[in-house]
Amino acid sequence: MVEQLFAWYDHHGRSFPWRHTTDPWAILVSEVMSQQTQIDRVVGRYLAFLDQFPNPETLAAASTGDVLAAWSGLGYNRRALNLQATARVVVESGWPISAKELQALPGVGPYTSAAVACFAFGEQVPAIDTNLKRVLSRWAGRALDGKELSAAARGFLPTGEAARWNSAIMDLGAQVCKPTPLCDDCPVAQGCLDPTVYVPPPRQSRFDGSVRQTRGAIVKVMLDGRTRSIEALTARLGHDEARISSALTALTAEGVLRATTDGFALADLPH
Numbered sequence: 001m002v003e004q005l006f007a008w009y010d011h012h013g014r015s016f017p018w019r020h021t022t023d024p025w026a027i028l029v030s031e032v033m034s035q036q037t038q039i040d041r042v043v044g045r046y047l048a049f050l051d052q053f054p055n056p057e058t059l060a061a062a063s064t065g066d067v068l069a070a071w072s073g074l075g076y077n078r079r080a081l082n083l084q085a086t087a088r089v090v091v092e093s094g095w096p097i098s099a100k101e102l103q104a105l106p107g108v109g110p111y112t113s114a115a116v117a118c119f120a121f122g123e124q125v126p127a128i129d130t131n132l133k134r135v136l137s138r139w140a141g142r143a144l145d146g147k148e149l150s151a152a153a154r155g156f157l158p159t160g161e162a163a164r165w166n167s168a169i170m171d172l173g174a175q176v177c178k179p180t181p182l183c184d185d186c187p188v189a190q191g192c193l194d195p196t197v198y199v200p201p202p203r204q205s206r207f208d209g210s211v212r213q214t215r216g217a218i219v220k221v222m223l224d225g226r227t228r229s230i231e232a233l234t235a236r237l238g239h240d241e242a243r244i245s246s247a248l249t250a251l252t253a254e255g256v257l258r259a260t261t262d263g264f265a266l267a268d269l270p271h
């Protein structure tokens, strides 16, 4: 299985800029940017972001406005602010290097911590995402989850090859073992128990008409640094006032905006 998978990966694996580095900063940025954003859209933005913020020091010192402007269009602005908060922790205390310790960083969950620990620091851990879950579930012939999935992933991990393995499984899941699998092209079909096992993709809520859409629109407008009232934002964006109000509450709670006497303005994260 491993041999066939690696032979396939050597010919069909995808080449991304972050696959040619072990710099934890470059890898963390790629992982955070790839969450909930299509990978085709990520590469150009990733290179531009790293150009502007090549290390934790530069992002840690940036203003919230600059960070959000650099993130503009990628959505889920909270990810950018968490990245900046992480940069500040790293500047202050250095990099945690194990997957377990990395999870203490703002916005870094089990998948991202495992990916950074593996790709940057060589820890032999599986990076469990939806692709890996789908592939291993089909190999096992039933939907795996939780501890069972984690044990199966560790069981398959070839000694000393975690980085190559994680990349290969991700690529197999993205290109062959897709939600509708292309089993005729599969290099590991002989070891797969049940291609019909269905693992639902993570739910993405509808974007049009959502609070998420309104949040993105508000942040875009507020990047000019001016203070605006709910009424001014409602008039400017033409969105439902209740939705604007929900979005403002969330953005304020998350530290993207701050309430002023006249309305709302962009907030800098506390140093």
Ligand code: SF4
Binding pocket: 135, 138, 139, 176, 177, 178, 181, 182, 183, 186, 187, 188, 189, 190, 192, 193, 194, 195, 196
């Ligand atoms: S045989 Fe089909 S379902 Fe099984 S791993 Fe390959 S592509 Fe996925």
